[in-house]
Amino acid sequence: xxxxxxxxxxxxxxxxxxxxxxxxxxxxxxxxxxxxxxxxxxxxxxxxxxxxxxxxxxxxxxxxxxxxxxxxxxxxxxxxxxxxxxxxxxxxxxxxxxxxxxxxxxxxxxxxxxxxxxxxxxxxxxxxxxxxxxxxxxxxxxxxxxxxxxxxxxxxxxxxxxxxxxxxxxxxxxxxxxxxxxxxxxxxxxxxxxxxxxxxxxxxxxxxxxxxxxxxxxxxxxxxxxxxxxxxxxxxxxxxxxxxxxxxxxxxxxxxxxxxxxxxxxxxxxxxxxxxxxxxxxxxxxxxxxxxxxxxx
Ligand code: FSX
Ligand code: SF4
Numbered sequence: 001x002x003x004x005x006x007x008x009x010x011x012x013x014x015x016x017x018x019x020x021x022x023x024x025x026x027x028x029x030x031x032x033x034x035x036x037x038x039x040x041x042x043x044x045x046x047x048x049x050x051x052x053x054x055x056x057x058x059x060x061x062x063x064x065x066x067x068x069x070x071x072x073x074x075x076x077x078x079x080x081x082x083x084x085x086x087x088x089x090x091x092x093x094x095x096x097x098x099x100x101x102x103x104x105x106x107x108x109x110x111x112x113x114x115x116x117x118x119x120x121x122x123x124x125x126x127x128x129x130x131x132x133x134x135x136x137x138x139x140x141x142x143x144x145x146x147x148x149x150x151x152x153x154x155x156x157x158x159x160x161x162x163x164x165x166x167x168x169x170x171x172x173x174x175x176x177x178x179x180x181x182x183x184x185x186x187x188x189x190x191x192x193x194x195x196x197x198x199x200x201x202x203x204x205x206x207x208x209x210x211x212x213x214x215x216x217x218x219x220x221x222x223x224x225x226x227x228x229x230x231x232x233x234x235x236x237x238x239x240x241x242x243x244x245x246x247x248x249x250x251x252x253x254x255x256x257x258x259x260x261x262x263x264x265x266x267x268x269x270x271x272x273x274x275x276x277x278x279x280x281x282x283x284x285x286x287x288x289x290x291x292x293x294x295x296x297x
Pocket of ligand 1 (some may be wrong): 053110111112152154159186189
């Protein structure tokens, strides 16, 4: 029976607990088998809802990579992810340190960084009996990263996690660390945008960024410009198909994203087509002005 590298890695990962395989050994094994052209990714989760990871796991495509497994096994080496890695505890942290020592990896951050209370509102991990704040962990791992990828609006700009009255002083990753980040916002970001960013980083061709650190290739047009309901008569109330939702508070005119083209949930639907307003979740102001019927929409 021919077993592909992908099947083998799946098998090893699934059976690592049963085999009591040391996570560091598993890491070295995976490193040896990983796509030699694939970058290593450390993915951290701070103040957010984990919806960014869930969105990524909903990735599906007719072209390669076809699903998250294709991305994670054939394309990149995901060395650390709180939900997806086989390792746990201090062994998992040791893997992150081992990658960090080498440098040149992609640091993907999901969720914002709490900065109040000395960062003590969010812990990344414990090691040697000491709790390490998310602020400290991201500072350390950002130091030798080739690029910092802020996945989701919380990581990019603070988002829901930074909204009042949350007292934890959540900031976006770039603002909290004082570093440039490649921002893929959205609450959550579309899985295609996340995979697009990773693929473009692989080829070094992300292209121009806008003033909010977003790739212009994905975030140069407003939702309104691409909306099939543009020019239709205003909806007088909620739940009526086919009418423009602007008078109800749709933020499509000042929200940059590809939702009307990308569609969501396996390309079946998107907010406006489900008669939901665009709430501007890809914008730095989200969620502060997202539900107000302000004059600019
Ligand atoms: Fe934020 Fe991610 Fe919104 Fe949630 O963790 S961008 S709250 S969908 O998932 O950070
Ligand atoms: Fe623009 Fe929203 Fe109306 Fe679509 S529904 S045309 S995005 S205002």
